[in-house]
Amino acid sequence: MTIGVLGGGQLGRMLALAGATLGERFLLLDPSAESPAGHVGELRVGAYDDEAALAELAARCSVVTYEFESVPVAAVRAIEARGVPVFPPPNALETAQDRFVEKSFFQALEIPTAPFAKVDSKDDLVRALDQLGLPAVLKTRRFGYDGKGQAVLHTKEDVDAAWAAVGGAPSIVETFVRFERELSILGVRGREGSAMSYALVENHHAGGILRVSYAPAPRIDAALQVKASAYVERIARELSYVGVIALELFEVRGELVANEMAPRVHNSGHWTIEGAETSQFENHVRAILGLPLGSTACIGASAMINVIGEMPERERLLRVEAAHLHAYGKDAAPGRKLGHVTVRGATHEALVDRIERLRSIVG
Amino acid sequence: MTIGVLGGGQLGRMLALAGATLGERFLLLDPSAESPAGHVGELRVGAYDDEAALAELAARCSVVTYEFESVPVAAVRAIEARGVPVFPPPNALETAQDRFVEKSFFQALEIPTAPFAKVDSKDDLVRALDQLGLPAVLKTRRFGYDGKGQAVLHTKEDVDAAWAAVGGAPSIVETFVRFERELSILGVRGREGSAMSYALVENHHAGGILRVSYAPAPRIDAALQVKASAYVERIARELSYVGVIALELFEVRGELVANEMAPRVHNSGHWTIEGAETSQFENHVRAILGLPLGSTACIGASAMINVIGEMPERERLLRVEAAHLHAYGKDAAPGRKLGHVTVRGATHEALVDRIERLRSIVG
Numbered sequence: 057m058t059i060g061v062l063g064g065g066q067l068g069r070m071l072a073l074a075g076a077t078l079g080e081r082f083l084l085l086d087p088s089a090e091s092p093a094g095h096v097g098e099l100r101v102g103a104y105d106d107e108a109a110l111a112e113l114a115a116r117c118s119v120v121t122y123e124f125e126s127v128p129v130a131a132v133r134a135i136e137a138r139g140v141p142v143f144p145p146p147n148a149l150e151t152a153q154d155r156f157v158e159k160s161f162f163q164a165l166e167i168p169t170a171p172f173a174k175v176d177s178k179d180d181l182v183r184a185l186d187q188l189g190l191p192a193v194l195k196t197r198r199f200g201y202d203g204k205g206q207a208v209l210h211t212k213e214d215v216d217a218a219w220a221a222v223g224g225a226p227s228i229v230e231t232f233v234r235f236e237r238e239l240s241i242l243g244v245r246g247r248e249g250s251a252m253s254y255a256l257v258e259n260h261h262a263g264g265i266l267r268v269s270y271a272p273a274p275r276i277d278a279a280l281q282v283k284a285s286a287y288v289e290r291i292a293r294e295l296s297y298v299g300v301i302a303l304e305l306f307e308v309r310g311e312l313v314a315n316e317m318a319p320r321v322h323n324s325g326h327w328t329i330e331g332a333e334t335s336q337f338e339n340h341v342r343a344i345l346g347l348p349l350g351s352t353a354c355i356g357a358s359a360m361i362n363v364i365g366e367m368p369e370r371e372r373l374l375r376v377e378a379a380h381l382h383a384y385g386k387d388a389a390p391g392r393k394l395g396h397v398t399v400r401g402a403t404h405e406a407l408v409d410r411i412e413r414l415r416s417i418v419g
Numbered sequence: 420m421t422i423g424v425l426g427g428g429q430l431g432r433m434l435a436l437a438g439a440t441l442g443e444r445f446l447l448l449d450p451s452a453e454s455p456a457g458h459v460g461e462l463r464v465g466a467y468d469d470e471a472a473l474a475e476l477a478a479r480c481s482v483v484t485y486e487f488e489s490v491p492v493a494a495v496r497a498i499e500a501r502g503v504p505v506f507p508p509p510n511a512l513e514t515a516q517d518r519f520v521e522k523s524f525f526q527a528l529e530i531p532t533a534p535f536a537k538v539d540s541k542d543d544l545v546r547a548l549d550q551l552g553l554p555a556v557l558k559t560r561r562f563g564y565d566g567k568g569q570a571v572l573h574t575k576e577d578v579d580a581a582w583a584a585v586g587g588a589p590s591i592v593e594t595f596v597r598f599e600r601e602l603s604i605l606g607v608r609g610r611e612g613s614a615m616s617y618a619l620v621e622n623h624h625a626g627g628i629l630r631v632s633y634a635p636a637p638r639i640d641a642a643l644q645v646k647a648s649a650y651v652e653r654i655a656r657e658l659s660y661v662g663v664i665a666l667e668l669f670e671v672r673g674e675l676v677a678n679e680m681a682p683r684v685h686n687s688g689h690w691t692i693e694g695a696e697t698s699q700f701e702n703h704v705r706a707i708l709g710l711p712l713g714s715t716a717c718i719g720a721s722a723m724i725n726v727i728g729e730m731p732e733r734e735r736l737l738r739v740e741a742a743h744l745h746a747y748g749k750d751a752a753p754g755r756k757l758g759h760v761t762v763r764g765a766t767h768e769a770l771v772d773r774i775e776r777l778r779s780i781v782g
Contacts, residue, residue, distance in 0.1 A: 077744070079733075383442025
């Protein structure tokens with residue numbers, strides 16, 4: 057049986073590695089012949105709107121998934137039209153691709169969000185600021201990632217610059233959330249409808265890019281974990297979701313505020329390869345194949361450090377006790393995610409020194 | 420960097436999966452186009468004495484390894500002659516490929532073995548039995564595996580049948596060891612000379628094929644573990660070994676008797692993927708690349724059950740709590756190793772029920 061994947065980056069690569077263990081083969085579609093997933097699965101080089109490529113995926117695969125949320129919904133629909141199921145379902149993609157739809161969806165499910173408003177013009181923005189107050193964040197509705205297509209407004213004077221920063225595109229404006237920390241949670245739902253979730257993770261970003269995750273997030277009380285699990289499982293049920301889904305949250309005075317969701321395996325879940333009984337990648341593959349889901353229990357405490365821009369000497373990383381390197385086989389480039397390192401131990405406290413050493417090596 | 424592997428079976432496949440995580444690419448040579456390692460790495464179809472294939476491996480790879488101990492030493496020497504290192508070193512292959520050389524080597528290192536004698540003729544066999552007593556086991560010196568090329572002698576009447584069973588090939592005869600159980604231990608040694616070992620494993624065979632391994636072996640006192648580690652590390656040092664090596668042992672009245680070694684990753688080490696901090700596959704790759712070795716510490720207790728002949732429904736296997744399936748992507752055939760399942764828990768006792776369920780599913 058072959059699994060099709062739209063996208064041949066590191067997420068596709070780690071899906072293929074996890075799926076190979078279950079005996080699956082992978083056909084990955086990506087416009088770049090250098091796609092790192094091509095080292096461990098079969099790569100089909102082609103655009104996501106290449107009809108012949110999509111037809112080939114549909115003809116050769118029993119199920120198709122994707123590794124990035126900006127995948128064209130039309131591509132997914134074209135595969136479905138040929139009778140091959142695509143998971144996660146396209147409605148999840150459509151919801152996640154539009155921040156206004158996404159936030160409205162959270163609101164409808166009684167999942168707290170920052171107050172927000174739709175912005176289609178500079179006038180809309182001015183009116184919304186009157187209502188929401190300042191500071192606020194303006195974000196394009198579509199295709200923002202890693203902090204791009206966003207602007208923070210501190211005063212009304214910032215309106216022109218912010219509107220220019222989003223290129224006058226359809227946007228939403230939100231109250232700026234003064235959060236204590238950024239958290240995320242992964243859910244997974246099977247084809248038969250069972251849903252599970254992993255432990256809450258604490259995330260640290262810099263320059264809009266995830267740098268470090270701690271799992272489980274230190275100092276989380278059980279009630280907050282239960283609430284986060286309920287949110288992500290509610291989202292998954294409502295979307296008739298199949299696969300792994302990530303929900304990014306802010307912790308604000310002991311409460312959770314939903315920021316955004318990603319209908320795919322997620323960088324803040326890479327710790328699960330060593331740190332959970334079943335990795336996010338294996339559980340995604342199990343889910344889309346209709347296999348029973350694996351336990352999401354943590355094995356001790358983990359920390360994941362992203363390697364960005366430049367790969368340090370592997371010798372130095374691997375000399376750190378219990379450091380697990382995942383190198384994606386990509387060429388170095390500023391801001392590019394080249395790999396990650398996970399360390400695991402009995403408790404988060406036991407890891408602190410090793411995390412510091414790894415962070416200093418990763419730079 | 421590309422790693423060459425002689426052999427594209429499940430061991431090559433699991434090496435390629437582990438090495439991909441470290442960012443490595445693999446070129447695997449195997450006579451069969453259906454080799455399962457070809458699903459996750461680049462397969463070069465060719466015989467092991469195909470000079471063009473060996474030249475290609477040497478030209479494209481920075482280091483070459485192998486996944487089976489009957490690999491022709493000439494193939495390894497041909498690659499070395501082109502200036503590309505092959506690990507484990509050929510002298511380890513030569514030692515492991517001849518049971519008489521191997522047992523003599525153990526003896527020279529003061530590692531206990533069953534009493535044995537070289538047999539080149541039926542007369543040699545009769546004379547040896549006078550000296551060693553009965554029962555005894557006759558084994559071909561070369562190319563025996565999974566219980567083939569062996570005969571047990573209970574009386575002197577068995578001499579003719581035994582000699583016929585080994586086809587009159589150069590052999591050794593050993594005193595039949597009345598052991599309490601079969602154990603094995605994995606060692607790993609790096610290019611710079613550091614050596615480590617894993618926990619002793621308890622193995623159960625049927626029909627000459629490994630069926631189940633428990634790791635760590637239950638009820639092993641620390642002194643026995645220390646002794647086993649010393650044996651396998653002594654062997655590795657003496658051979659200037661690089662990579663993972665397996666040593667099969669019998670437990671006899673609280674002592675260890677060495678049976679044979681395998682200069683490669685080993686079926687009795689598959690539990691390390693989930694059950695040890697660093698898997699045998701990753702440590703083999705780290706070793707041959709000259710990278711620091713990873714911790715061999717156990718994570719709780721594990722059991723590994725081989726799937727042989729027929730693959731049961733994955734659904735049933737994966738429904739068992741914390742069962743990890745490894746399917747090799749091979750077609751079913753009687754006696755063929757198609758995959759394995761590992762379960763891990765806090766203690767061996769906690770696993771007993773799950774092991775029984777898995778064994779009944781695997782059949």
